[in-house]
Amino acid sequence: MSYVRLNRRATLGLLAAMALAPVHAAGQPGVAAPVVKVPKPAPMDLCPVCGMVVSKYPNWVATVLWKNGQTHHFDGAKDMFKFLHNLAKYAPRQQAQDIVTIAVTEYYNLDKVDARKAWFVIGSDVLGPMGHEFVPLATEADARDFLKDHKGKKMLRFADITAPWPVQLDKGQFT
Numbered sequence: 001m002s003y004v005r006l007n008r009r010a011t012l013g014l015l016a017a018m019a020l021a022p023v024h025a026a027g028q029p030g031v032a033a034p035v036v037k038v039p040k041p042a043p044m045d046l047c048p049v050c051g052m053v054v055s056k057y058p059n060w061v062a063t064v065l066w067k068n069g070q071t072h073h074f075d076g077a078k079d080m081f082k083f084l085h086n087l088a089k090y091a092p093r094q095q096a097q098d099i100v101t102i103a104v105t106e107y108y109n110l111d112k113v114d115a116r117k118a119w120f121v122i123g124s125d126v127l128g129p130m131g132h133e134f135v136p137l138a139t140e141a142d143a144r145d146f147l148k149d150h151k152g153k154k155m156l157r158f159a160d161i162t163a164p165w166p167v168q169l170d171k172g173q174f175t
């Protein structure tokens with residue numbers, strides 16, 4: 001094995017380059033939320049939160065897939081978050097630890113991506129089937145561009161979206 005000895009300037013340059021390099025761990029800045037496979041909603045599947053026919057809004061579908069193979073489909077991420085924050089009401093026989101996949105439809109390419117790794121923009125001029133929506137984006141860069149291009153108010157990560165957020169969106173509140 002041969003070693004290369006770097007002078008002080010080269011060492012500092014290498015360290016600086018490493019510090020500025022994009023992070024390659026899933027869910028980190030510079031990395032896209034992974035595409036996931038989930039079943040498509042059936043033609044007459046209803047959103048368990050609002051009762052709308054989910055398949056009418058393919059560009060907004062969100063899905064929760066359980067260990068037992070059951071799926072719940074939603075007409076947007078907002079209703080999915082309402083569901084996730086109140087399983088006792090919407091899925092009383094299910095437990096959060098039994099969730100296998102949470103998927104949202106990415107705004108630009110319409111892929112189903114891992115919601116836990118996605119970015120969400122609120123307060124934009126883009127409305128979903130139920131009005132103001134968490135617009136899912138695969139990367140931080142896409143979220144920043146969308147925020148700017150569509151007059152968004154805020155970018156959020158999955159873990160940032162607590163139970164009050166969907167209710168605030170329904171009221172047109174973005175802070």
